[in-house]
Amino acid sequence: MTDLSTSVPLTRQITSRAVLRAVFENAPVSRAELARLTGLSKQSMSEIVRDLQDEGWLRVTGRTKGAVGRSAVTYELEPRKAFVFGVDIGGTKIHAALADLTGAIVGELVESTDSRGGECVVDQIVRVHDTLLAKTGIAKKSVKMGAIGIPGAVHPKTRRLTMVPNIPGLTDLAFEDLLRDRLGYGILIENDVNMAAKGEQWLGNGRSIDNFVFVALGTGIGMGIVNEGRIVRGARGAAGEIATLPIGADPFDSRSFMAGALESAIGSIAIRGRYEALGGTPGLTVRELFERRDDLAAGMVIDEVARVVATSLVAIAAVVDPEVVIFGGSVGARPELVERISFYLARCVPVPLSCTISPLGSQAGLFGAIATALDQFRETLFEMPGRADLGMALLAEKAS
16 A cells, blocks of 8 residues: 555545544544544454554554553654745745644755746756755655746646746746656645745644735735635736735836836835935845834835835725734844834724734745645645445444
């Protein structure tokens, strides 16, 4: 039954998957409890658990504490039985990692994004993947699933990329298919800010919150929406592309057409332009601007940007109604900006939105990619049959 392949009898495939799911959802768990959860006999459960141990899927975690003199061995999934590949691709850098079944990173690598774009980026991802395998000593066959965040929109049906301004040539490729063929396992691509929202949902300030938005503000602005526990993508994968909101600039001005009105008003280029227009020191980076504590022009710019962002959030809240707004990105993570945004929100809505800064920093997108790959792999691994198939399996098990 290695890798739960189709060469294994159907009944054993079904029951083994049911046991793996029960272990994952209830670990640490004993064989008796697994039998109760799955409806299988204790004898069959003992056989399946032994097989899963022999094949490396399960490991012993300890013993239960019961009545005097009585205890039972408990089990959990073996984290290093399989691995996933997560990648966060930006216009300037690629951050990739291999993680085990618990999501723990076992190897990671950061390097500059290939400026040639297109298939050169595909080649780069494959090379980074192989480098990580060599670095960690993990066998290629042990990597079962991958997920990649891309700074663009992914059409939910065609899986084609659109709106990728910072990496040339990607919209011309069947990116997902190419990587699946090159790497030899399932690959899922997703918008990078959606991936960051997924990371927040898994490990950040979005845990245990069903409705929130993640706003990434830096060179540009984007948003990931989690509504009722799910990422919202829209008909063309462009939900959350708030750079085009008609706020902060005239959306009919041709100068706003490519970047979008909102981004042209509060992106990093706009922030530097605002500062210099107020007589600030030319040539400063946005980081340097924010660090000039006693600079009157810098304070005025932060205030202006905060007011525009707050106005945008009022519009977003009217449609999405998030419980929390989580900020990230090089500009969005600045506490002095988020403080001013909260100040302005309190002045224009009766129940101000709760605003917070991501604790994951620049790793939110990578964590989101790992979480997405793990979800996809577990869905495949634990895929449950229909009731008829499960019923037939249980009948066959009882008959034997």
